[in-house]
Amino acid sequence: MKDTERDDELNQDDELYEHYSFQAGKGQEPLRVDKFLMNFIENATRNKIQQAAKNGNIYVNGIAVKSNHKVKANDEVKVLFEHPPHEYLLTPEEIPLDIVYEDDELLVINKPAGMVVHPGHGNYSGTLINALIYHFNNLPLNSNERPGLVHRIDKDTSGLLVIAKTEHALNHLSRQFFDKSSEREYVALVWGNVTEDEGTVTGHIGRNPKNRLQMMVFPEGDQGKEAVTHYKVLERFGYVTLLSCRLETGRTHQIRVHMKYAGHTLFNDERYGGERILKGTTFTKYKQFVENCFKILPRQALHAKTLGFAHPVTGEFLRFDSEIPEDMQEAIEKWRNYAKHQIDN
Structure with missing residues (x-):
């Protein structure tokens, strides 16, 4: 076969692995998702985050978003890839x-x-x-x-x-x-x-x-x-x-x-x-x-x-x-x- x-x-080609997951706080002011993730992911560059968004790997409340999407209070932000995380x-x-x-x-x-x-x-x-x-x-x-x-x-x-x-x-x-x-x-x-x-x-x-x-x-x-x-x-x-x-x-x-x-x-x-x-x-x-x-x-x-x-x-x-x-x-x-x-x- x-x-x-x-x-x-x-x-298996439909699987996505969760690499990062963050919940925006109650007092979160509207902020671009690429800038939001820069504050949470250690050693991440803005270019890599923007590329992930371009490839459809960044989700806010379950929906794929572009790098300029504004994260708001209580939003759930996830980064999902088709390969498993290193850990x-x-x-x-x-x-x-x-x-x-x-x-x-x-x-x-x-x-x-x-x-x-x-x-x-x-x-x-x-x-x-x-x-x-x-x-x-x-x-x-x-x-x-x-x-x-x-x-x-x-x-x-x-x-x-x-x-x-x-x-x-x-x-x-x-x-x-x-x-x-x-x-x-x-x-x-x-x-x-x-x-x-x-x-x-x-x-x-x-x-x-x-x-x-x-x-x-x-x-x-x-x-x-x-x-x-x-x-x-x-x-x-x-x-x-x-x-x-x-x-x-x-x-x-x-x-x-x-x-x-x-x-x-x-x-x-x-x-x-x-x-x-x-x-x-x-x-x-x-x-x-x-x-x-x-x-x-x-x-x-x-x-x-x-x-x-x-x-x-x-x-x-x-x-x-x-x-x-x-x-x-x-x-x-x-x-x-x-x-x-x-x-x-």
Whole structure:
């Protein structure tokens, strides 16, 4: 397999590493971001900072800015690059793993929400990779030198991941993910009433040029990479819908971006606007109900429920299924009861 193909499935070319992060004080007077950073970064030259801004590596409140952008009180200023900082180290950490299957070639892990798969974005410890290198020796390195990693899921998405323990397994599994012979099914709670019982969302996905922490759909296909998501309605609750989503491709934030593009942003997906009340009434009781659901499920409502692939040695097709986590189940049950109450009345 070509490295570019494996990178495509892992979406490593979309990764950004946080090198610096600063919060402007409450009394901060408007100040050019290049001058602001000069006050904080030791040994930095203004020319280097301006070049970083020109390359789209300086962000204020999550949006890439030019060097003359004025930093104001309470702004969050970050410098992000596509390469890790010098102090980046991959160290073993004794973190428990929920292993649902293991043999000499591979293991399947049920990742909890909140765990980052690999270091980056300011998360340089406590990741799945840190845990893996503690529990397992000599995991094969993928093309980005990530031990055992075949694919990944977002920090606040829960669910199943397969990890390769041998070079042969890594290559064999990576090929399956690239040629779309693996199976990946997610359960998602989305805003709005999805009227079609099933359907397909297509549209190239690439980085949003106005906010590089987000991805977006390029419907003309002139940018980004091809992406295909198949969905099926599991339950309708009026203002939200429970979906099964099957990935044909594996792009960064694919389900989150495709569902927003289709007009059905994931419930409580803060990065894509799902933490706002997007559907429903203006009644105070309804708003309180939704806010209670947000508290129960403080993340995007997305779970990687089913994972299937051919074993790299035996050829047997293995399929694994995981329970929807308690936080997501509780939020779904609240919506189910709310919808039933609306019908009864």
